[in-house]
Amino acid sequence: MKDPYEIRILPPAAVNLKRGAGGVLGGKVENTHYEELTVYRTFPFRFDEEYISVRNAKGEELGIIRELAELEQDSREELRRELQYRYFLPRVNRIVSVKFKSDLWLWDLKTHLGPTRLAMRNLQDYVQLHSGGRVILSDISGKRCQITDWRSLDGHSRKWLEDTL
Amino acid sequence: MQTKFKLPEFFQRQVSEPLLLECKADLDPEGCFGEQWIAVSEEKLVVWHRDEAPRLTLPLAEIKDARAVSAVGGGSLHIDTDFGPVVAVRYTAALIPMFDYAAKLIKAAAHSEELPVLSERDLPRSCPQCGNPLDEGMQVCAQCMNKGKLAIRMLRYAKPYKLQMVIAGVLLILTTLVELIPPYLTKIMIDDVLGAARQSTRLLAVIGGLGLTTLVMAAMQAVRGLIGIWVGSKLMGDFRKDIFSALMKLSLAFFDRRQTTQFIGRVNNDAEAMRQFLTDGVIYVIGQLLRFVAVLFILFSLDWKLTLFALIPVPFMVLLSMKIWPKIGRLAYQQWRSILRLNMLVGDSLQGIRVVKAFGRERTEMSRYEQTNTEVVHNNLRMEGMWQFIFPVFSLVTGAGTLLIWYHGGHKVLEGTLQLGTLMALLSYLGMLFGPLEWIQQMINWTSTAMAAAYRVFEVLDTVPEVMDVHEPVPIGTIKGDVAFTKVTYGYEKHNPVLKEIDLQVKSGEMIGLVGHSGAGKSTFINLLCRFYDTDEGSISIDGIPIRSISQTDLRKQIGVVLQETFLFEGSIAENIAYAKPEATPEEIMRAAKIANAHDFIVRMPDGYDTQVGERGHKLSGGEKQRVAIARAVIHDPRILILDEATASVDTETERQIQEAIARLVHGRTTFAIAHRLSTLRNADRLVVLDKGRINEVGTHEELVKIPGGIYRKLVEAQQELSKIKGVEV
Structure with missing residues (x-):
């Protein structure tokens, strides 16, 4: 039983992100497939690619990716792209x-x-x-x-x- | 209502059916600044990027849902299809409201439901001419507005003071002309009087002339100044009166969309800016212009070659003025901001002094202050330094011009081709010429500030109240108090109704308790009854007369309100109680206070009923304020009474007193009461449970608690739980 008051750090291997045919980010998180996933920067100003909160379409948190760089390449690129889409903050x-x-x-x-x-x-x-x-x-x-x-x-x-x- | 976007022709050709929606997104598929077009017809949804061929085509039959997913600084339109979600377009924050609407429309179209209505607030607010974002409620931005029309409209305010303005104008022209005399007299003095022998009578005449012009000038300036101040004060008064009465007449909806504080500044600052423009601005600018032309004319007639030399520094002056004043403005603004930051920091630390002390962070606060303080010192130095620098630079340039004249003029005098007096006169006139040039940028600045102010003021003056009285309102006299809601639907944004098809018949004298979660629509219900807003659909009637056909003044005479946030005006308690009926006698006031359980605490205060309350006056406690407000309602003697959370945040004893007062007040009146604490509604004849804008349950307390799984029952249970924790009985 998961403790609901615990921050879950996702092991890099448990995250496999893909972009669906319609251009929506989805993928597998801890053996469950999600058609739609939302990602949030927890410290949008301090960390661009660290501590990323992964949530399902209902907004419930599945866990935190500690560092984007730890993910395998495809997931890494998709996540980076999604963050850019979601955080529209042009440099x-x-x-x-x-x-x-x-x-x-x-x-x-x-x-x-x-x-x-x-x-x-x-x-x-x-x-x-x-x-x-x-x-x-x-x-x-x-x-x-x-x-x-x-x-x-x-x-x-x-x-x-x-x-x- | 349609979006103001028009689908480009070559995209338009690809869709044969009529369009339900056409709009432009401001990001490309890669999330960069760019554009994409989206069109929705009864058949399909189409998205184009740069190419003529659509990037995406979805038949509406395949669409299950459409969502506007908000992200940070922008969002995306997600379409749920049988094959999974699809991102239709991405857009920046400016377009979020419009795509919220678009998503609702697509969903409704896909399910063949009634289409939502687009309200003006959903559209991106940008100036149609320059594309810059606009403030709420403005049609054209301050930059693109028609300045001429504005100026004329401002000048219309001066019309009642036409005579004074004309006199001031004539005096202005005269002073300008008279000002030009002394240098000329000096010329005569030097050339014709002092140069020749035994001219003492002429000397006296010239000195007399000089004295006279000085005297006339002083007198005219004083008179003109007085007229200026007189007209200015009157104008200022007119502006303020107009703005304030326009604000009072506007409907509540206008204020919902704007911050109230911005109006406080608007009434005073904008009126002042306009006044300055009309009195000082116009007169000063015209005066300087007139003088400039006149001086130039005289200079040329005295010696045109020398004058041309003297004019060499003019372009530099203008350039310098254009460069230096904006810089000063920026520096001043910077300084103002750093002082603001410093003040905020002090405010923060002092308000949070308990936290600071409790965590032992005095040193951190001190170093934070130190840092900001250094910034202020730095900015101050830069600003003041700049000031010290400006005028010497200006006089340097002017000095250069003067030197040129001295050099060439001096030569001419030595050669005997120019008289000394003429040279002296030339030099004096030159000074007059340069003076106004230093301020040229400032004049432009003042004018544009005044224009912007005028624009904001006229925007308020031109806003038409949304809730309007009908042409010939039905006189209602004293009403019985029957209230009927018939299929009432209302939303602050039209496509997002807060109340949906409310049907309710209330008999006169009945007390209705409105219950529901926050956001269920309770306050909106009350607002509609008071006619702060007009219903979108359906109608509300009192004694069978629709409230739309009753004048608002008549209606509100019949309705009394006791709000949670009790507002007391500046003045005595007696004045506050008698707010709705200023002619009330002392006895009436006391009687009302007695009914409201307020008489005793008021009498115990040293100043009794004359105690000053409000911002600067005596601070009443929350419970005391509420009882004053109840007394206010009692004296108003309305047939319909509205109680909005009247007993929130008071202790048990005070609550009992307020309850008692309310019970007496409610007697014989149609009452609508909102309360979170259900115990306060125990006297209600019927409870109306609102949920998500609809009436869910209606009945007495006993009836409603019996409904298994009912909303009311759940609310009661939840409150009992809570009071068990607190150890209080409900």
């Missing part, structure tokens, strides 16, 4: 410009998922500074982008960021 490669126009801060960004534009009403609520140089930018509509480490941005982007923040 900012370059800040093209930051402008303040009649009450809106407009950020033109180049991200690893393509160019985008964010609109903020102010900076104190829409820009979060985290430890390790990470910056989370959010938008009036709820869209978010992240700068993994502002210190590693190119000079042009850093200048915009420093001017603004």
